[in-house]
Amino acid sequence: MKSSLRNTLMAAMAGAALVLAATSSHAAVDVEAAKALARQNNCLKCHAIDKDKDGPAYKKVAEKYKCKPNAEARLVEHITSGEKAKFPDGHEEEHKIVKTSPAKDAEQIKNLVQWILSQ
Secondary structure (H helix, E strand, O other): OHHHHHHHHHHHHHHHHHHHHHHHHHHOOOHHHHHHHHHHOOHHHHEOOOOEOOOOOHHHHHHHHOOOOOHHHHHHHHHHHOOEEEOOOOOEEEOOOOOOOOOOOHHHHHHHHHHHHOO
16 A cells, blocks of 8 residues: 555656646746747748738647647757748748847747747
8 A cells, every 4th residue: 555655646746747847948938039039030920929820820839739748849840940831822831940149049949939839
């Protein structure tokens, strides 16, 4: 009986640690810096927070990747590689590569992605 109680407590503690890690990750987002980077790269020309434009609304992107363990890495790849993006009319174009100053600043990219995922 002691062993099963200990296992239950350990599982509960592990679950709480995961929730805390996920919460603290989103709490650390610098919203103003993310918005500034999005504006500098004209992201808001094709995307909005809550309505579709040529690209999906960031709320839709966040919903699509909700609870997916690779969400952050997938979006980082999408905005830094120039891979193809599909448009509502069916045509495809290379997604614009997000530029940072200093160049290729992983923390700025990560902050932008976390902001998108927090919508």
